[in-house]
Amino acid sequence: MAGEVFVDGINKRGGLLGRKLEWVLLDDQSQPANARTLYERLVTAEKVDLLMGPYGTSAIISAMGVAQRFGKLFIQSSLGDPRLAPYELQYPALPLGPQPRIAATEVVLDAYASQPSPPRTIAFVTSKFPSALDLAKGGQEVAEKRGLKKLLSLEYEFGTRDFGGIAARIKDANPDLLWSGAIGMEAVQMIDAMKRIGYLPGRHFHLFPAPGPTAAHPNANGLTSLTWFEDQEPFTRNAGAAEFVASYTQLAKEAGLPYPVAESQAASEFAAWQILEAAVKGVGRIDDKAMAAWLKANQVQTVLGPRTFDGKFNSGVADTKLKQVQGGKWVTVWPAKFRPPAATFLAS
Structure with missing residues (x-):
């Protein structure tokens, strides 16, 4: 749902590199083997320009293997152990630090x-x-x-x-x-x-x-x-946070979610999209290695606060x-x- 909020918002602002952003969303049914197969399909059959990681550590590891094989930038929001992500083009949205x-x-x-x-x-x-x-x-x-x-x-x-x-x-x-x-x-x-x-x-x-x-x-x-995020100050002063909270809360209520509150899980997913947007705009073209290098060298403003990717596993510093x-x-x-x-x- 956080991804839906982001895609809708960026397309209202004109899209990415002058094009509407299309989100190809496939259901892996929380099965790591399915995630691997579906990410191969995204790259080879759907021929997507950009990859966004799935939810959950096991699915992320499976999908990351595909990204590594094809040399794709891979941004994810919920890998619990950075040691499981040695791929140099992998970037985490959640600021767990190198040793959570x-x-x-x-x-x-x-x-x-x-x-x-x-x-x-x-x-x-x-x-x-x-x-x-x-x-x-x-x-x-x-x-x-x-x-x-x-x-x-x-x-x-x-x-x-x-x-x-x-x-x-x-x-x-x-x-x-x-x-x-x-x-x-x-x-x-x-x-x-x-x-x-x-x-x-x-x-x-x-x-x-x-x-x-x-x-x-x-x-x-x-x-x-x-x-890492709550619907309260000072978090709501972070980049894009006020708009994210308003849109997410409305969408969650319309969908009938029992807890329609923007919190860490949703915010981390939204931040992953912000990081992807920053990398594309920073380079000015779709170039996975160049976008990864740009992220390594630059700070990104997100709903979670400023995000950097120095150190081991591109993890940056812990901000828990x-x-x-x-x-x-x-x-x-x-x-x-x-x-x-x-x-x-x-x-x-």
């Missing part, structure tokens, strides 16, 4: 260290989903270096729905901070399971929770998670933030300069 397994927990612990009583003990409970598991292992390294005492380290199968036993283990550990590698609805299910046994952590972080259901949950107030559920809404709380006016970081 370290940077993610650093921002979490930096935030909590700013509170009057920083956590001294921590528990790690994570899905075995590859990106979540890697971030949890990196997080444990960060916590150890900072002197936090690890009270629990627990892994569960991706797709787990019964969190009763896990909740009991968390309650027994009773950490100052729960680091949860929950994905999607797992965060809500974990909270429900803990609440059923009369327990909620004073401070809890969840990695990739479903934003709408989590924010609306009656027992989620104070919960934190990662973010922390958001918190406050009164049924997500509020960015760390770094402090990204808080909306008058917002605070709720302590336990």
